[in-house]
Every structure is written in structure tokens, then in C-alpha cells.
Amino acid sequence: xxxxxxxxxxxxxxxxxxxxxxxxxxxxxxxxxxxxxxxxxxxxxxxxxxxxxxxxxxxxxxxxxxxxxxxxxxxxxxxxxxxxxxxxxxxxxxxxxxxxxxxxxxxxxxxxxxxxxxxxxxxxxxxxxxxxxxxxxxxxxxxxxxxxxxxxxxxxxxxxxxxxxxxxxxxxxxxxxxxxxxxxxxxxxxxxxxxxxxxxxxxxxxxxxxxxxxxxxxxxxxxxxxxxxxxxxxxxxxxxxxxxxxxxxxxxxxxxxxxxxxxxxxxxxxxxxxxxxxxxxxxxxxxxxxxxxxxxxxxxxxxxxxxxxxxxxxxxxxxxxxxxxxxxxxxxxxxxxxxxxxxxxxxxxxxxxxxxxxxxxxxxxxxxxxxxxxxxxxxxxxx
Numbered sequence: 497x498x499x500x501x502x503x504x505x506x507x508x509x510x511x512x513x514x515x516x517x518x519x520x521x522x523x524x525x526x527x528x529x530x531x532x533x534x535x536x537x538x539x540x541x542x543x544x545x546x547x548x549x550x551x552x553x554x555x556x557x558x559x560x561x562x563x564x565x566x567x568x569x570x571x572x573x574x575x576x577x578x579x580x581x582x583x584x585x586x587x588x589x590x591x592x593x594x595x596x597x598x599x600x601x602x603x604x605x606x607x608x609x610x611x612x613x614x615x616x617x618x619x620x621x622x623x624x625x626x627x628x629x630x631x632x633x634x635x636x637x638x639x640x641x642x643x644x645x646x647x648x649x650x651x652x653x654x655x656x657x658x659x660x661x662x663x664x665x666x667x668x669x670x671x672x673x674x675x676x677x678x679x680x681x682x683x684x685x686x687x688x689x690x691x692x693x694x695x696x697x698x699x700x701x702x703x704x705x706x707x708x709x710x711x712x713x714x715x716x717x718x719x720x721x722x723x724x725x726x727x728x729x730x731x732x733x734x735x736x737x738x739x740x741x742x743x744x745x746x747x748x749x750x751x752x753x754x755x756x757x758x759x760x761x762x763x764x765x766x767x768x769x770x771x772x773x774x775x776x777x778x779x780x781x782x783x784x785x786x787x788x789x790x791x792x793x794x795x796x797x798x799x800x801x802x803x804x805x806x807x808x809x810x811x812x813x814x815x816x817x818x819x820x821x822x823x824x825x826x827x828x829x830x831x832x833x834x835x836x837x838x839x840x841x842x843x844x845x846x847x848x849x850x851x852x853x854x855x856x857x858x859x860x861x862x863x864x865x866x867x868x869x870x871x872x873x874x875x876x877x878x879x
Contacts, residue, residue: 506640507552509559509648515549524556525549526758527623531558539751540624542569542742550620550644552637557621561649564616569745571624574614574655574844576743577681578866579606584741605865612858614846617653618645623760624745625789627684627825628658631782635670642674646850653859654847662686662840663785663823676845677863680871685824685837690816693836700835703809706802712766712774714810720756720763725749727773728763731792739795747790761790764810766803775803777811786815787823808835841871 511532520526531539531547545560560572570577579602609615620641621630645654656676659668663686672678687693694700707714717724726749736744755761761778768774774797778790788811793803812835815822824832829839848859 507550507637507644509548509550509644511546511548522556523759524558527754527760528556528558530754530758531624534750536624539748539754540569540571541746541748542567543572543624543745544568545572545619545622545624550641552641555633555636557633557641558623559645560619560622560624561652562615562617562619563652564613566610566615569624570743571626571657571745572617572619572622574617574653574846575606575609577844579609581741581743584743605862608858608862612855612862614653614858614862616651617655618649619655619657620645621656625780626745627780627787627789627823629780629782629785629787629823630658630664630667634664634666635674638670638674642847646847650850653851653855656845657681658842659845660684660840660842663783663821668843671845674847675849676847677859678843678845679863680866680874681842681844682826683829683839683874684826684842685829685832686840687812687822687824687835687837690812690820690822690836694812694822695816697835700809700812703802703805703835707766707806707809710766710801710803710806712768712806714764714766714806716814717756717763717765717776720753722749722753724765724773725752725756728752728765728776728778728790728792731773731776731794732790733792734795735792736790762814764814766806766810774801775807775810777807777814779811779814781815781818781820784820785823786811786818786820787825789825839875841874 515529515532520529528547528549536543536545536547544565545562548559548561550557550559562572566575568576570581583602621628621633642654656671659671661668729747729749729752732747737746756763761780764777764779765773766775775793777788780787780789791807793807797803812822824837846859848856
């Protein structure tokens with residue numbers, strides 16, 4: 497429980513009692529206060545981060561602190577992002593004979609990350625979502641933030657996730673100029689103008705037809721009931737955790753209620769005649785960009801119901817109507833490409849200048865390997 501006073505006109509870091517007594521005047525402050533008061537696991541069960549609030553000028557940014565534990569969600573665990581999630585992806589892709597070579601590479605990568613203790617990390621502007629939209633923060637005060645965090649956490653890597661030249665080019669340039677190391681993380685799918693590039697597509701028209709034929713009622717859910725929150729959490733879990741990977745963040749019904757109440761996410765739902773939610777999309781918007789970090793549908797229903805297509809259509813339509821550019825996250829490359837999206841490499845920025853020479857060397861080796869092998873593979877295969 498402590499409050500670290502800022503240097504003159506510099507950034508300030510709030511945690512513990514000081515955080516809980518801080519007036520939650522911004523979205524970040526409201527979110528971090530709730531995570532701190534309830535405990536991170538009450539909202540995201542496979543995340544065990546401490547949460548802090550970093551204020552610098554007009555910006556409040558969530559900060560997560562992890563002390564090296566393995567096996568948690570990739571939103572706070574670099575080892576999970578590069579090793580455990582990739583291992584689950586290999587199983588889904590069915591690489592045949594190449595699977596053994598890929599698993600050997602992952603074993604070597606895992607050993608490197610464990611040795612350099614990359615999971616001992618402080619994430620800056622981390623919302624514990626698959627995509628952190630950095631909004632209007634374009635890197636102002638970055639050097640001061642880095643100095644503050646490295647002094648407070650001298651044995652932790654500093655990390656900023658979800659950097660790309662499309663959503664945050666100025667922040668990406670600021671990170672480069674401040675000397676951070678960039679690691680390719682994944683390929684994302686983005687759409688510059690939904691009205692021009694998504695709406696006229698034949699696949700989009702087919703999605704709209706599937707929605708009309710479904711008989712479902714769609715709209716934004718402004719007052720989610722307890723049952724709605726439980727249903728949304730379950731539908732998300734069916735898809736992202738049950739089908740894809742337990743390394744995806746596991747959100748509780750309390751998270752759903754909190755995200756809706758404070759305005760972190762807008763929930764778009766498709767209900768049947770009995771009012772049951774059959775599909776949903778959760779839209780996050782910041783800085784003129786929309787993305788969908790949570791989506792789900794009733795996977796007990798036949799594929800012919802088109803519920804995934806309906807959930808995707810609701811999200812893109814809502815983003816278009818709000819005048820947002822659209823960040824389609826990663827995965828489902830052909831589905832998104834056929835609806836007007838294009839690929840973009842996303843990066844994770846890491847700073848280790850305050851750490852030992854051995855850990856800095858480990859980071860340099862990691863960056864060289866990922867840029868030489870992972871980045872071309874992502875671009876070639878559309879993963």
C-alpha cells in the first residue's frame with residue numbers, strides 16, 4: 497500500500513490505498529479502481545496482476561505488474577503469448593510433420609524466456625484485453641514514465657502491447673525514438689473505411705441476409721441483467737477458451753457487468769424470441785478506432801445458423817455507424833480478408849536498459865529471432 501509522489505510536473509503512480517481513495521474521474525481510473533478493490537482474479541480469472549494507475553498530464557493509464565509466474569493469460573504474460581498460445585495454435589492448425597519441428601522451436605523459445613525471466617514484467621497502458629487501444633495517448637511523457645517504472649520496478653521488464661503503424665503510428669514512433677525493443681507479436685486485420693471496403697462486399701451482404709433470416713432481434717444492451725452477464729461470459733468462454741485456448745483471458749460475469757457499467761465496452765446482442773442471447777459482440781472504441789476484444793455465440797447451435805457471421809456483422813455495422821476505423825484483431829484471416837480487411841503486423845515494445853547484461857542479451861536474441869523468422873511467417877501465412 498503506497499503512493500509514489502511524482503517528480504515536479506512528472507508522472508505519478510497510484511496503488512493500494514492511494515489508488516482506492518483517488519477520485520475515478522476517467523475510464524482508466526474507474527477500471528483500475530475496480531480491479532484493485534475486487535482483485536484481478538474476480539474479473540479475469542487467469543490473470544493475477546497487481547494493478548496501478550499511472551497519471552501523466554491529461555492521461556491516466558492502467559499498469560499491470562507480474563512477478564514471473566507462468567501459465568496465466570497472454571494479456572499479462574509474454575511467455576504465454578509467445579509459447580503457450582502458439583502451442584495451442586499448432587494443435588489447431590494441424591501442421592503434420594512440421595508440428596514436431598515447431599514444437600522443438602517452442603521448447604527452445606520457452607527456455608530462453610524462462611532464463612531471461614521475461615514474465616517478470618510491468619505492462620504500461622494494459623487493459624487486460626486482447627487488443628489495447630491506446631487512443632489519444634501518442635507517447636507524451638513516455639521517457640518520464642519509463643524512468644519512473646524502472647526505478648520502482650528495477651527487476652522487471654517494461655512492456656507496451658498492441659503497437660502497430662495503423663492504430664497508433666505516432667506512439668510507435670515515440671517508442672522507437674525512446675529506444676525500446678520491438679518484438680513482432682501477431683498479424684491483425686484492419687479496415688480503413690467500412691462503408692467503402694466492408695459494406696459493398698458480397699460476403700457482407702450474405703451476412704446481413706443470414707441475420708434477417710435468423711429471426712433474432714439485435715441491438716445494444718444498455719441494461720444487462722445478471723442472467724445476461726452470465727450468458728455473455730459463457731458464450732465467450734465457449735468460443736475463445738473452449739474452442740481456441742485457455743490462455744485467452746477468462747472473463748467473469750462481474751467483468752461483463754463492470755465493463756458495461758463504466759463504459760469500457762458496448763455490448764451488441766442478438767436475442768431469440770424468448771429473449772435469450774444467442775450471439776454477442778463487445779465493441780471497444782478509442783481514438784477513432786473500434787475493435788472487438790470479446791465475442792461469442794451459442795456453439796450448441798448448428799453452423800448453418802450463421803451465429804459467428806451475425807456476431808461479426810453486428811460489430812462491424814456498429815463501428816461503421818459510429819464512424820470508426822475497424823481493428824479486426826487476429827485470426828480468421830480469410831473470413832476477414834473477404835470482407836475488406838488487410839493484414840498488419842502488431843508489435844510488443846520491451847525496455848530492459850535498467851536490467852542485467854544477461855537479460856538484455858536475452859532480449860536482443862529474442863528480437864533478432866522473432867524478426868528473422870516469426871514476422872515473415874506471419875506475413876506469408878496470414879496468421
